[in-house]
Amino acid sequence: MYLLAADIGGTNGRFGLMEYDPSSYKSGNINYLSSKQITLKCANYPNMASMLKDCCAQLQVTPDYACLAIAGPIENGEAFMTNLNWRFTSKELCAAVGFKGLHLINDFAAHAFAVPFQKDDEFFVLHKGKTNDHCPILIMGPGTGFGMAQLVPNDGKWKVISTEGGHASFAPTNDKELDIKRVLLKQQKHVSVENILSGNGLVNLYKALATLAGVTPKNYSPADVSGKGMANEDPICRDAVLTFCDVLGEVAGDKALSTGARAGIVITGGITAKLLDMIPQSNFIERYKNKGPLVDYVSDISIRVVLNDKAALVGSAAWLIHNTPELQA
Known part of the structure; x- marks a missing residue:
């Protein structure tokens, strides 16, 4: 059939x-x-x-x-x-x-x-950790928006729990990100994770950073920002891409704590796979582990990126x- x-x-x-x-x-x-x-x-x-x-x-x-x-x-x-x-x-x-x-x-x-039906070579390991097979897997990722779901073991099978985690509030953790949020709050009442971690989020970051630098932002698309940032053709685009990676690490740690995802984190969506060369140049892992007394908790959780589009x-x-x-x- x-x-x-x-x-x-x-x-x-x-x-x-x-x-x-x-x-x-x-x-x-x-x-x-x-x-x-x-x-x-x-x-x-x-x-x-x-x-x-x-x-x-x-x-x-x-x-x-x-x-x-x-x-x-x-x-x-x-x-x-x-x-x-x-x-x-x-x-x-x-x-x-x-x-x-x-x-x-x-x-x-x-x-x-x-996730359970893909082969090992269809993932890139960003961070090695331990796996507790009795706990949920967290699937998250930026694309057109920011998606998030849990994959929960259930009597030998898997149950998907869909969420709207991308609409949770963006939580800045340094002065630069606080300034970015202030710029965005002049344009909208609520700044979500999705407003930062998505294709349009890359553009939002670029425009906010340009504004903070006193530069008139150009009419760049998400592909322009990521491409010029990775090629180091535009310093503000590069800053936007690195900030994007930093926030992605921070959010991954936050969501891991919120969901108890001790079976691992899987990042999907087209954007992250294209930024793999930039992540080591960012503070992704440092921000992921930046969880105070629970640094060991998140450090034990692995992070993989889906390569199969x-x-x-x-x-x-x-x-x-x-x-x-x-x-x-």
């Missing part, structure tokens, strides 16, 4: 087709990788059903079951994608396309669920297989 895994954001929908044999579930020899992948532009479609129909036409097959990882809230089988103004239910999509079953999950839940498709496929009884024959 055929399965469809998808990672659908505000701009693109990425789809992966799998050939699946249910007998592989009992043997434990499951391949979560897609045999064929396509990417479609969301703006080319009026709704989710039309995009799925075109996807199936291009793949030349209507898969039996599907799982869509959606960048947006999902409640009782109904999803709403704010940027596209798309609202749909799993039942409606099954009827429209012809699936036997379809799951809708949050996109960051897919990133979280992918298709991790959400792996998580979507794994979620579908492990949460659909018909696929576990």
Whole structure:
């Protein structure tokens, strides 16, 4: 039979087709990788059903079951994608396309669920530590926003607990960061972690640092800030990137303490993997361990960065297989 895994954001929908044999579930020899992948532009479609129909036409097959990882809230089988103004239910999509079953999950839940099913070489180890297999794994990361979830062991399986940790308040820990927050508070009432640790957060950092330096900020994109910072072409961009890495370390330590993530921290999203060369030049590890009397607690927790940019498709496929009884024959 055929399965469809998808990672659908505000701009693109990425789809992966799998050939699946249910007998592989009992043997434990499951391949979560897609045999064929396509990417479609969301703006080319009026709704989710039309995009799925075109996807199936291009793949030349209507898969039996599907799982869509959606960048947006999902409640009782109904999803709403704010940027596209798309609202749909799993039942409606099954009827429209012809699936036997379809799951809708949050996109960051897919990133979280992918972690146990990825290989060691798909991670970069930032900090070695101990692993307590009875405790949660914390999955977090900056991308378009800042996502955060917990992966909790549950009777030999994994349970994903989605959170909105990115909307927690940004907590400065030095004079420079206090000044950055003061600049941002003149523009908005609340400064969140996501306002710093995201693509737009990089731009926010650059503009705030330029303002503090008495320089008129240029109209840079997130890619401009990171690229010019890493290449050392613009000192303010470089300062923004290093500050970003510092805050990421601080937040990782804070979230580890808040969630008891003694099975490890996994950082996902496209930004961190691209900044791996900058992290050793920053105070990431120092800030991560900057937890007063609990420095030993966080020091024992490992930190890994996901290198696979298709991790959400792996998580979507794994979620579908492990949460659909018909696929576990």
